[in-house]
Amino acid sequence: MKTVQSFIPAMNIPRPVLVSLLGFAAAITLADEATDFPPKPPVKALSPVEEAKTFQLPKGYHLELVLSEPDILEPVCMAFDGNGRLFVAEMRSYMRDIDGSNEIVPTGRVSVHWSSKHNGVYDQHRIFADKLTLPRLLLPLADGVLIGQTDTNDIYFYRDTKGDGVADEKKLVYQGGARGGNLEHQPSGLTWGIDNWIYSAVNNYRLRWKDGQLTKQDIPGNGGQWGGTQDDDGKFWVVNAGSEKGPINYQQHFLYGQFNARHQADVGFEMVWPAMGLRDFQGGPGRSRDDNTLNHFTATCGGEIYRGDQLPAELKGNLFFGEPVGRLVRRAQIEVNDGITILHNPYPQNEFLRSTDPLFRPVDMKTAPDGTLFICDMYRGIIQEGNWTREGSYLRKVINQYGMDKVINHGRIWRLVHDTTKHVPEPKLLSAPPAQLVATLANPNGWYRDTAQKLLVLKQDQSVVPALTTMVQKEKNPLGRIHALWTLEGLGALTPDLVRTALKDASPQVRRAGIRASESLNDPALQPDVAALAKDSDPSVVIQVCLTAKLMKWKDYADFINRAAMTTPSKGVKEIATQALTNSSEFPRELSGTQKEIMNRGQATYQELCFTCHGLDGRGMSAEGMPPGTTLAPPLANARVVLGHRDGLIRALLHGVTGPVGGKTYQGQMISMATNSDEWIADVLSYIRNRFGNSVTFIEAKDVARVRKETQSRTTPWTEEEIAATAPSVLKNRPEWKLTTSENARGLEAIVDGNLKTKWSSEKPLANGMWISVELPSEETINGLRLAFGEHGGYLSRNVRVETSLDGQTWSKPVYNGTAVTNLTEIAFNPTKAKFIKITQTGGGDKRTPWNLHELDVTTPSALTH
Template identity: 75%
Template sequence: MDAYLPPEILPYPMVKLTRQLLLAALLSLSSSAVAQDNVEFPPKPPVRPLSPAEAAKTFQLPPGYRLELVLSEPEIVDPVCMAFDGNGRLYVAEMRTYMPDIDGTNQLVPGSRVSVHWSSKNDGVYDQHRIFADNLKLPRLLLPLADGVLIGETDTNDIYLYKDTNGDGVSDEKKQVYQGGPRGGNLEHQPSGLTWANDNWLYTAVNNYRLRWKDGQLIKQDIPGNGGQWGGTQDDDGKFWVVNAGGEKGPLNFQQHILYGQFATRNQFEPGFDVVWPAMGLRDYQGGPGKSRDDDTLNHFTATCGGEIYRGDQLPAELKGNLFFGEPVGRLVRRSTIEVNDGITILHNPYPQNEFLRSTDACFRPVDMKTAPDGTLFIVDMYRGIIQEGNWTREGSYLRKVILQHSMDKIIGRGRIWRLVHETTKPVPAPKLIDASPKELATTLAHPNGWYRDTAQKILVLKQDKSIAPTLTEMVQKHENALARIHALWTLEGLDALTPDIIRSALKDASPQVRRAGIRASESLTDEKLQQDVMALAKDSDPSVVIQVCLTAKLMKWKDHAKFVNLAALGAPSKGVKEIATQILTNSSEFPRELGGTQKEMMHRGQAIYQELCFTCHGLDGKGTAIDGPTGPMLLAPPLSGSKVVMGHRDGLILALLHGVTGPVNGKTFQAQMIPMANNPDEWISDVLSYVRNRFGNAGTFIETKDVARVRKESAARTTPMTEEEIFASAPPVLANRKDWKLATSEKADGLAGCIDGDLKSKWTSEKPLNNGMWLTIELPTEATINGLRFSFSAGGGYLTRNLRVETSADGKAWSKPVYNGGAPTNLTEIAFSPTKARFIKITQTGSGDKRTPWNIHELDITTPRSVMP
């Protein structure tokens, strides 16, 4: 399901993470909206890579700002993310095997690395370089702790702690601290942006879980998927921010902390926020002419990544708290100012028809950003020709022709890291936090640079020295700096030294920001009296505090929390409170009671996949994500709600996900395209498909893992995407001799012919309420090989079948063991089983109805096997 990638798609390995789209991909079935076959590709002069000094001259910034080179090739090659340890050493993940040519040859071989760099003179000049960890497979997770570095690679959820025990800058000890197991899917649809947040949990883009360091291991807790693509960051409140290129919106799910669910509001972006203004034009993105202006410049987000909330102290105050993120296809960095109005967050581009940072260098690829220990902003430049992964550069693709037209496939083996400075920036010595005393670290919690505060808290929690608890408690109660009070509060939580009285102090704080933190921190304690104190803040004068109380009430499942949230919204004059409260009450992850335990587990797993990858293009409601098209609003991908493909035969749906889709859907083309998802496990595919068939108003049969395995095997030779026509034609054929069938039933036999006459308006009905044990038999004129039953019904048809047992026989006397024995929460539309020879089929009800509705069948077909031809 990971599949839907809008055309212009992402720039670089992870960026594409976006089109995560998964389901989208799959069912959506779509093709590029742009008619690119008619585009001509005359020869062009090769794009020439620039030296760092030459590249520095291409940057366009507001007055007073400039970029300084920190690192470049050969010290680093294809850098994708970075992180600083407590002493300011810079760790860089280098995807050295990423897209070494236009086909991505051998890019998954373990030839990448993490390097470390530091200044021998502590003057900000990184003159010492070491290979910290070598022979890695495209490293993507990077987080220094107190005495080691967490590293995660591609195609696995496992995380290891690497240590340098002798201080030479090279790791000599490796220990697995999280066993997540293999991870399939495109390399762009995998986690990134590992961030230690204020609440002492570790968050990543993409994943629908968070991690926590405990006793030398990482423990997992499931949370809603955040929809991010590449990179992650937190603000001063500890809210985790991500960006995603799949929906062409950039930042998403930023209204509230992702722990509480996915929230979005109308007008959360200023008009035109998603329009970009590059300084140079080169159509090396899948959308081609349709995504560019007449001067060939990109006109819309397509590859946003590497977001960072700047929280330093050596750039002008106007930048503090702003969200920065890269658009590597546009060769620019967007600065976004953040406005909170009535509890609603709104993002702005403060440079009308312009950007904060632009370059005329075709190889400038900003993919990650970090607030640095020296108070500035560091920017990772992957600096290369090809930024898209091989799925988008295949033979015949538009992108491949552009790449070859400009010889961009030849520009490899480079990379830079830049430092954003201002004319007011002052030199800052390297930090020394790793060996600092607990008292020194506690003092650092008030530092004006957010990097220092975060790092000091992290080290205090990792060292678990509770002797500092009294000092931290006094800070929560008396420190003049609100941010210091917040960090002290969360540090106590991380030391397991938090008490109800400390929480109460925060709940009474003069700062709404501290009160919000107190409410969140209270979630780690179980105290009914404390709950009453939190509930009292539902009448707080600050809308964001009221919203946080409502979020906590829902998360902690307080008794009658829905009533409480509703009353809080009614009592608040704030429109923001009402809007978020409405979403709190309606964004439910609950599933029908009729679902069995196994099916509920499938739905939960499928929902997690959908929220990680698919909703960006298909929408949380399954109705498709609306974007601005050339002639007005259009859907990024086909709706899943009521989709004929989704509700059609399972084999077609499985084929769409395994092999991708090309061409129009329902006579329309969409801005997204779907790629094959066959590299995901069978269970993954069955989970997400079952989810979409039973969500968004859909009600269909669950797809089993064995069905996916069968279709995968039958279509193994196929190498091209499916068309919509092929998807519909892939359904197993039905027996054509219905007129010769003989039907019998335990109930009223009158009207049995109505379910095999080809007319949905006619039907057979038991007349009596549906009940356990009712049966219907079919005698075929001759023995046939069958593999399923297909039911059709019209609106208002009542119970078709929900729980059935199916048996077969050669003589109508000796019946086989059940070839099918199961059910669904809604009317079954199809039943599948292994091919078997039979002349008699017996269908028995194993459930009951509502004491009023009879067993109705409008149309009944029997399917027979047919191989799926490649």
């Protein structure tokens, strides 16, 4: 905080930053006034044969049709079971019209498809699970499929006991409870990781299958949005649309936190090169070239690390992801240099796959059992949810201009092949004997390795332990050794000696796996063996040691990591080690246990959603092509508005914000978050107000409920000016107040001088019963106080009681009785008439220090609150 002429006017929802809290690349209503929207010929759906002619690919590559309407409609993700059957999640209620009417209805389904002739032609189609609400999580196990839907964190296990392709049993295996919010910001990409944990995009937890149930473990958020994939090391990869960066947080497995490095992608990597131009994206003219083509990532999704064996070797280990607004698929080459992962677009000013069909919408990709890459094409007009197509939005005008809302009820799945691709037999892993599954762990196709490991762990057959042990020690393929190691972990048969074998392996990839696997044993006797690899010649191994040291909370791990970073010549180790030490999730010790829980929940939401525009450090996220010093959304760190009145921030989240903020138009302006719970909104706002150097009163769910009720008739976003007008006023007559105290009266006037650098002090240790009293010049209707405790914290009040009086003799029942722990504490209560106000200490402070107070203000209700 800085010195201000008047302490509270600075809180009165000032201009510069307001509003875009939690912005997520929302609908920009920047209608270019110079741009007209005359009707255009409506877009028309092409047949699959016609669409295939619109694809542009490098020489030798082709797309083959696998499935299309009417067998599938509105497909969004897919997965294969151990016999190669293809399961497809279909969101049949998604954006049926421009307003997204009646989306949350159970008309979705998961279908299953297979080949009766075992030739790769999917000619058999069944409805595996029906009456689903926008299904989005899909993971086949051994004898059934995990399915999750929209607006719930619950996951069910569906099983087909009759073998007819239709599930006849349904069991709740994870009770996560209801989930609100925009459907684009909910979990997806359910993936069985190489470490036998199940990961998903968005969620800040992972799941473990045991005894027919899923158990949860909290971990850092990953920042993903739609889809998830893993590489050969088991690192989980996600992409994000809101940040306009595509792949995100990919330097290390996000189990250890969110890591990013300087120069981690080519200059211009975020620029896209579509084959056709149609401005159906919220950035409008600002995100397009003169030919109307999209110029930058805006809707990236459905990432997949290609790990198959029937496409040219140049593609292996590359990341593929869709940009459905650009009608293209990006291929990203992955380079690891000095421990830093770097992404390249191998097609300068071009893309791996482009289409001139405006309805080509690639939303998911998967390495297939046949060694190729499958691409899920939602094939439709509108590809963004209703929050971005509201009245007044730029996007709505374009949708109407081209009649895009009329194209629904389609969907295709394509197989990427090459002139060198060969047909391979269909898998039969579900009935394969254990010995065959063990041998499959070294298969050249990553889908086979993953599936064999998953099935072995699910079966829990201990008879394979000797063969797996031998495989860890003698298998020629390093990937086979890694999968054998993790399969033993999943069987509960991993031993310290086998970990030591992996730690001494000739392959740095296996050594890294050994370090990670040691975490599951949590055996202190292994620590010296792992720590010795801090001197490994491979920077990636050294980085993994540092991450494991912090995760496992080794004694003096910070000193250990610092030494590792200081003694290595690797710049990559230094960069990641520094982040490991500074990306702390620890919160100030002053906070109570309940408040720390609030901060943990708020941080999870922030790291899932808000950071994409506001940055992990709260200083705003920039995107390539933006002018220096500009960000997608206003910064939150030390922002005066964040320190402002809680109700303004609550209004911004409940209804969104439109128009300029502080004279600037940000691409990442706020959309409504009203579908989230009161607690969700309170948690994330409390986190923002007490992170990034901020320290302000926590917001409670009851505050959100109150504002929600007051503004329930509101149907449009707020402008900055409207929100400013709703802020409570502050009494301007502070120089006329009469101040008294039970303690040292010297310097008491400092609490009303408008200078945060001056303060009053009790000059003796804080104790219960200490009080400060204010006599106002005249009777006022008041509804709150603001107490400031200095810009660096410390010596704060902890718990206070507030009473009011009209005569200074008869006091009301307490209008407030609670905590006052943050540097700036807002105390809100129902409007009451008062001439006298008494603030009394009620305990909980550090009794070795005095009661210090820097500033005090009294608020009155605003004339405009709806």
